[in-house]
Amino acid sequence: MAQFYPLTVTDIRRDTREAVVVTLAPPVDAAEAFRFIQGQYLTFRRCFDGEDLRRSYSICAGVDDGVLRVGVKRVDGGWFSTFMNEELKVGDTLDSMAPMGNFHAPLAPERTRRYLGFAGGSGITPMISLIRTIMAREPKSSFTLVYGNRSTSAIIFREELEDLKNLHLGRLNIVHILESEAGEIELFSGRLDREKCEALFSRWIDVKAADLAFICGPEPMMLAVADALKSHGLPETAIKFELFSSPRAGRAKPKAGGAAGAYSGAATATIVLDGAARDIPIAAGQSVLDAALAAAIDAPYACKAGVCSTCRGKLVEGEVEMEANYALEDYEVERGYILTCQSHPRTAKIIVDYDQ
Amino acid sequence: MNDDSDIFDYLARGGKLSAPGNTPPRYRAELLRLMASFVDSELAGAAGFADCINLGPGVKERIAAARIVLEKLDHAERVLKIMGDFGANVTRYQNLHPWAARIARHDDIGLKRQAGDMRLNVFHYPIAGWTDAVVLNVLMGTATVIQLGDFAVMSYQPLAETFRAILPREQRHAELGQEGLNAAGARGSAAQKEISDSVDYWFPKVAATFGAAASPRTELLRRFGIRRRPNADMLDEWRGRVSAALGSCLRGWNGRA
The missing domain is CATH 2.40.30.10 (Translation factors)
Known part of the structure; x- marks a missing residue:
């Protein structure tokens, strides 16, 4: 846990x-x-x-x-x-x-590598960590950062990047792309999209000479940059992605389940999977997962022992009792998530959604 | 419905994910299922192969077999660690199923998974002797290399990178099998018959690990960027590669349906 x-x-x-x-x-x-x-x-x-x-x-x-x-x-x-x-x-x-995440490549102090970094807005934060570390630990490597923002005032770490650039002249290059400010050079204004990448890669940045690229920002920007990098010859395995948005960031709904008495009879369940809902019967003693599988619903599962969390679903209506739970965190249970392989209905009607 | 359509669109267009927190529930479930299947297969494969170490005709062969067992356990541990990032209880998982358990040699369990044990069904069948182990290793080793090759560019980058690191070692396991097979094939006609019988036994079971030619799950995995190549395509490649491997040591080899 x-x-x-x-x-x-x-x-x-x-x-x-x-x-x-x-x-x-x-x-x-x-x-x-x-x-x-x-x-x-x-x-x-x-x-x-x-x-x-x-x-x-x-x-x-x-x-x-x-x-x-x-x-x-x-x-x-x-x-x-x-x-x-x-x-x-x-x-x-x-x-x-404790810190987690995989947006890095193992350091190689003796190597001379050329890194490319592409950040959109607050996608700059992990780049700062990468740049500072690579500059210190790989003295022969260089880093080119392309950093897109709406306007100059929205650039996070603007001064710090300027200082870093001056400290590592020749090794750290920074290209600001500003959306709402038409600068003197057209190349550096507009959105960081496919077209902008094409222009940068044909005139400013040598993709073929790059060893690794890091991309962090909103989805459309990341896709556009990755596509452009690939079309300019960078292998897919040399591109690292970090999506900074947290899609399941909404407010939690009230907790499902509660202090109702034990329900021992059969129940009806509505199972939502891949956007389709089906009503199925659940026999007394049968788990929600087994009932779904018996009804030929291709519900996800693996260990069937409450350990792996593959069969996780959200209880949208009704109550269940979980026999064992070694995989879900308390806060997930609070939000109504259940391990369907371990769950038995405690109300005559339940709704379980595998898509949430 | 869900509000993950942006992420699904992103994945369908080749986008990658690098943290559990960004994975939509259905994606997460399929990814965990795939990892569970890999981990269970490596643990069961290692457990079954461990019993064969002492059957090796010489020390060199026993070292090769011991190395394969060691590395398969290591591969299971690496992928299990990623399952742990998703909340799986890694400690409990390691002993969840009796990995060394096998059904009888001539039982037929078809394609259906056995309860919660997610090992590929080929790993439920028992190995009958050294030559049999070597044949299985060549056939399944080649299949693993082809299947991992597809996973090695998948949309969940930490797992893709782990598979890329594992791939050359699995490749080496298949090569060790080939060396063993060549040695066995040179031992005369009785050995040739033994190899031929083992191929008859294992060939359809390994071929079945590639799955049905078309399935809704494969299509879902393709849209999620977890899989790329069609099952039939990988099966064809496997047939070609094992035919070449068997043709070099088995007299009269003319392929299998």
């Missing part, structure tokens, strides 16, 4: 009108757990109006910087990012899981 540690906020710096950089200190006895790999993220937990919300934010520090910090851009209507931007104070504590 996931473990959370209380991190102390030691600094908050406003970087743009809509983004803050928060520096955090782990408890002394958990320092080792918070050693991170460049490009990883932290997952925070906080209770809003009685609901447990979690959000992940990329670490924006190099592995040798001796500091743990995250960049948080306020999202319209986003509880967590608004809280981080407006309410969080130095001295507060934030519950965080």
Whole structure:
């Protein structure tokens, strides 16, 4: 089960009108757990109006910087990012899981590699970690960053990037692409889309000479950049993606299940899978999964022992009892998720959705 | 319906994911299912092969067999770690099923999965002696290399990278099988008969691991970017490769239907 540690906020710096950089200190006895790999993220937990919300934010520090910090851009209507931007104070504590994530390539200090990085908006945060680490740990390697934003005032880490560029002249190149500002050079204004990439790759950036590319931003931008890189000869295996949006970020619904008495009889279940709903009978003692499989519904499962979480579904209506649960976190159970292989109805009618 | 259509569109257009938190539920379920099938197959394969180490005719063969067992367990552990990122209980999972258990040699369980044990069905059948183990290793080793090759470019990047790291070692396992097969084939007509019988036994069971020519699940996996090549395409490649392997050591080999 996931473990959370209380991190102390030691600094908050406003970087743009809509983004803050928060520096955090782990408890002394958990320092080792918070050693991170460049490009990883932290997952925070906080209770809003009685609901447990979690959000992940990329670490924006190099592995040798001796500091743990995250960049948080306020999202319209986003509880967590608004809280981080407006309410969080130095001295507060934030519950965080140990660093996770795979947006990196193993470092090779002796090699001379050419990296490309493409960031859209707050997709810059893991890039900062990658750039700082690569500059320090791979002294012969170079990094070209293409960074798209709406306007100059929206550029997170603008000054820090400028300083880094000056510190690593010739090794770190930065290309800003600004949407709403028509600069002197047309190449550097507009959106970071396929067309823009084509223009950059034919006149400014030598994709064929690159060893690895990192892309972090919204989906359309990532696809456009990846397609352009591939068409200019970069192998697919040399492109690393990090999607920064968290699609299941809505507010939690009230908890399903409760203190009703045990229900021992047969039930009817509506099973939603791949957008189709079907009503099926569940015999007394039968699990929701077995009933679905018996009705020839191709429901996902693997271990059938409550261990692997493949058969997870959301209980939309009614109540169930789970025999065993070794896979779901408490907060998932709070939100109504069940392991269908372990679940037996406690009400005559239930609705289970595998698509949520 | 769900609100994941943007992500599905992104995946269908070649987008990649790198963190469990970004995977939609149906994607996550299919990915876990695939990982469970791989882990169970490696654990069951290693458990079955472990019993064959001492059947090797010489120390060299026993070292090769021991190495295959060791590395298959290592591969299972690597993929299990990724299942752990998704919330699977890794410690409990390792002993979830009796991995060394086998059905009787001439039972036929068809294509249906056995309860929660997700190993490919070929790993439910028992190995009968060293030559039999070598034949299975050539046939299944070649199949694994082809199947992993397809997974190695899948849309969940951490798993794709793990499979890319595993692939050359699985390739080596198949090559060790080929070396063993060539040695066995040179031992005279009795050995030739033994190989031929083993091929008859294992060929259809390994061919079945490629799945039906067309299935809704394969189509779903393709849209998710988890799979690319059609089953029939990979099966054809396998037939070609094992035919070449068997043709070089089995006199009178003329292929199998």
